[in-house]
Amino acid sequence: MSDIEGNIQAKVKKLLEDGMIKYFIGYESGSDPLHTTPCFIKKAEDVDKIVWNPFCVNNLVGYLTDDKKREIKKDEEKKTKSIGILVKGCDSKSLVQLLSEHKIEKNEVVIFGVSCNGVINPKKLEKLLNGKSIPLDSLTLQSDGKNYIVTSDKKKYSFPKDKIEMDKCRDCTQPNTLIYDEFFGEKIKTDAKKDYTAVEEIEALPLEKRWEFWSDQFAKCIRCSACRNVCPVCYCKECAVDSADLVITPQTTSVEKANKMPWLEKNVELAENIFFHLTRMMHIAGRCINCGECERACPMNIRLSLLTKKLEKEVKGMFDYEAGIDVEAKPLLSIFEEGDPGEFIK
Amino acid sequence: MSSSNKFKKEDFVIKKKDVSQFLKGLSDYTIYAPHNEDDTILFKAIVNPDEITLQFTNSVKPPKHIVLPQTETMLKITRDKEKGYKIDEPELKEKNILFGIRPCDAKGIAILDKVFSEDYEDPYYTKRRKNTILIGFACIDPHRNCFCTSVGGSPDSTDGLDMLWTDIGDRYYVSVLTKKGMELIKKSDTFSKVTSKNTKVKDQVHKTANDKISEKFNADALPKKLGNMFEDKYWDNMSMKCLGCGSCTYLCPTCYCFDINDIEYRDKAKRVRTWDSCQFSSYTIHTSGHNPRPNKENRMRNRIYHKYKYHYDNYNVLGCVGCGRCITYCPVDMNIKATIKELTKR
Ligand code: SF4
Ligand code: SF4
Ligand code: SF4
Ligand code: SF4
Ligand code: SF4
Numbered sequence: 071m072s073d074i075e076g077n078i079q080a081k082v083k084k085l086l087e088d089g090m091i092k093y094f095i096g097y098e099s100g101s102d103p104l105h106t107t108p109c110f111i112k113k114a115e116d117v118d119k120i121v122w123n124p125f126c127v128n129n130l131v132g133y134l135t136d137d138k139k140r141e142i143k144k145d146e147e148k149k150t151k152s153i154g155i156l157v158k159g160c161d162s163k164s165l166v167q168l169l170s171e172h173k174i175e176k177n178e179v180v181i182f183g184v185s186c187n188g189v190i191n192p193k194k195l196e197k198l199l200n201g202k203s204i205p206l207d208s209l210t211l212q213s214d215g216k217n218y219i220v221t222s223d224k225k226k227y228s229f230p231k232d233k234i235e236m237d238k239c240r241d242c243t244q245p246n247t248l249i250y251d252e253f254f255g256e257k258i259k260t261d262a263k264k265d266y267t268a269v270e271e272i273e274a275l276p277l278e279k280r281w282e283f284w285s286d287q288f289a290k291c292i293r294c295s296a297c298r299n300v301c302p303v304c305y306c307k308e309c310a311v312d313s314a315d316l317v318i319t320p321q322t323t324s325v326e327k328a329n330k331m332p333w334l335e336k337n338v339e340l341a342e343n344i345f346f347h348l349t350r351m352m353h354i355a356g357r358c359i360n361c362g363e364c365e366r367a368c369p370m371n372i373r374l375s376l377l378t379k380k381l382e383k384e385v386k387g388m389f390d391y392e393a394g395i396d397v398e399a400k401p402l403l404s405i406f407e408e409g410d411p412g413e414f415i416k
Numbered sequence: 417m418s419s420s421n422k423f424k425k426e427d428f429v430i431k432k433k434d435v436s437q438f439l440k441g442l443s444d445y446t447i448y449a450p451h452n453e454d455d456t457i458l459f460k461a462i463v464n465p466d467e468i469t470l471q472f473t474n475s476v477k478p479p480k481h482i483v484l485p486q487t488e489t490m491l492k493i494t495r496d497k498e499k500g501y502k503i504d505e506p507e508l509k510e511k512n513i514l515f516g517i518r519p520c521d522a523k524g525i526a527i528l529d530k531v532f533s534e535d536y537e538d539p540y541y542t543k544r545r546k547n548t549i550l551i552g553f554a555c556i557d558p559h560r561n562c563f564c565t566s567v568g569g570s571p572d573s574t575d576g577l578d579m580l581w582t583d584i585g586d587r588y589y590v591s592v593l594t595k596k597g598m599e600l601i602k603k604s605d606t607f608s609k610v611t612s613k614n615t616k617v618k619d620q621v622h623k624t625a626n627d628k629i630s631e632k633f634n635a636d637a638l639p640k641k642l643g644n645m646f647e648d649k650y651w652d653n654m655s656m657k658c659l660g661c662g663s664c665t666y667l668c669p670t671c672y673c674f675d676i677n678d679i680e681y682r683d684k685a686k687r688v689r690t691w692d693s694c695q696f697s698s699y700t701i702h703t704s705g706h707n708p709r710p711n712k713e714n715r716m717r718n719r720i721y722h723k724y725k726y727h728y729d730n731y732n733v734l735g736c737v738g739c740g741r742c743i744t745y746c747p748v749d750m751n752i753k754a755t756i757k758e759l760t761k762r
Contacts (some may be wrong), residue, residue: 102560107749108657135656206560209718290456292477292486294662295696300747312698319705327703333677336690337487367747369476369663371456374613391527 074166075122078156078182081252085154086114091180094154095133097126104192108133122156122254124211124218127189127236129361130159130198134174135305152182156190159244160411163359163394164302166248170397183250185258188231188239189367195220195234203225216301237375238362241265249397269379288343290370293336297364297374298350303357310334310353311346334410351377356385356402359394397404419531426598427610428582428590434606435588442513442605447548448482449515450475459514470516470583473559475705477519478669479514483544484528486666490540493685510628513543513600515551519573519580520564520737522552524669526576529662530731531672536618540689549596552577554622559684561740563753567635571625582618589618631753635734638724645762646717654755655716657748660733662693664742664750665719670735673699682723694718720755 082094087270098109104127107108111117134153157165164168165181168174199206199220209222215393217228232240244259272280297303311334334345358378366412385391391402418639430438439447457472459479487505496502500632517525525545532541555562555571565654573724574580578597583590590607592598601607665671675692678685695715701707709715727735736752743751 101743101751101754109655111652132659160568166441181472193455245436290458292662292666294666294693296661296663296747297660299659299661320704335677336675336692337677337679337688338690339487363747367661367663368661369667369745371454371476 079117083117091154092151096120096156131164142345157181158186160245167394181250183247183253185255188235191236291343298368300363300367428607439465445513488689490687502602512548520739521669524575552580554582561743564738567738572622584617615731639728642725651713651717655713665693667741
């Protein structure tokens, strides 16, 4: 157990015992050694379930708005206590974004910040392990900075860090949680720059090739909505791309119901799939913080982060704006500045 | 829907190098087989046997969509000068072969057969199903999340199959299980009689694969156990991390919930049936706005109850074949094996 893990556990224990939080959102061991899974710790005696290691991939911030969406509150949830949450650097940008959009208020959360050396993409690691027929059962993992040392069945194997970590970690500019109440670990310095090589490769393709590429990608989509539901900034209760998921309450009149526009049907066809994704992209422009969760969640391995990185690049280039950095910042699409660098604005 | 009643099973072998010749002789059929594209294994209509990969644990999507498409046009309506309008129904004459389907997924189709033909005969499903031949491949190297042996299946189960092929080195051991299967064999001269040595190797391959699924538990107790767990706190806690996406249900070989919508265009319309998922908040919403399953714990409970109780109560077979996809592809690592184990303990 790392110091960080132990210190987090101790702090959560204290907060729960003192009645300062209703629960803590963190990570616990998952279904196999390559996965952790989100956990919700309500009792002080459960804190030793909490883990902190390079498999702590999920962005937990979305659970904060999820909590508010519950239609029927249980009694214990009606108390206005805050929620404790463990937030990595990248994920903290989504928290900042939600705070700036007033979807969450600061007094509703106790933020556990950490320094993060990168998290592992289980798919990449598993492929390498399978390639060498390395069994998973007894697998443990350590890092020496540049490499991960995997121990399995008493044998050691070394894998270069950049071969198995999440793509987002390779150009991470935010390894420390941006805003926090408690911080765990030593702050990490980095001079990393955002890498848009993959986006530029697509941009460089002729129009027909790009169309072909994206048609192939979107044709694979089964519209399971995992990408949307995992997204911390896709919190709308009434989602434009989910025709049936419109908010209908007993107060909604029949006229209102009849006039609800089904923007998108449930049929899974290329045109509908494209509409789904492009609408979502428009709605998260200037709000997406590239946590990479949508791409990770996608069972069909659709390259969604190429789109989200493209958005980030455009937003930066056109408006010199970056989402999730400043709690006081106004949302990009609700501001106008004469100094906007984009040509079209003049 | 078994056509195997009076059929006498027979076994053959085919040399691996002859498989392509056998497949080429089946030009009356559309052959769907596993295909690897960018590390994503999916069943695809193949044109050339070279496109098939048989080095796979299982496909991301089960091939159930070939008998139950995610989007199915039930009828088309067009304007007609004389009659005012014209209705076209699909003929569904296409003959399909599912080559390389895994035993769990074939069992999944056997489960769907009952749903779509027992109480009510669904013409779309049954027509497609009648025209589809299932050639199964016994698993050699089950995935760590596979648990077929705990829910009445096995890596060499024959439920739903017309043939089961087993890799025995330089050839496949072919167990022909139905008349439909036998008709295909007769079309080709690439099959020869089995030797007792072939049979021994086949049995050993089956045993090795079975032994690789080390984890076994007894799911049979669940239909009864769940009977009095409807209001249990367990559901509140275990579902907290669920995102309510459709991954686990859309990728499940036995999930069959669907929705029907009429889609209008300028001067035509179509009626489509699409998959639906009990994990979506819109799944049970009433026109009044009332939702009997308002929160995710209600929806998660429904999924588990359907698999391990309702389906058993209705059809005397569990509604889960243990393929493990709902674990592997869940973005939050929801572990149905852990759920079953926890429930059986109670
Ligand atoms: S992007 Fe940065 S903060 Fe986020 S997981 Fe990777 S290294 Fe950690
Ligand atoms: S997660 Fe993937 S398959 Fe599911 S809706 Fe999103 S892009 Fe489509
Ligand atoms: S769109 Fe994807 S990368 Fe952007 S915030 Fe949402 S989940 Fe993260
Ligand atoms: S795939 Fe996982 S997160 Fe999505 S609905 Fe199923 S259990 Fe919930
Ligand atoms: S419930 Fe899960 S393990 Fe069972 S058949 Fe469905 S996807 Fe497979």
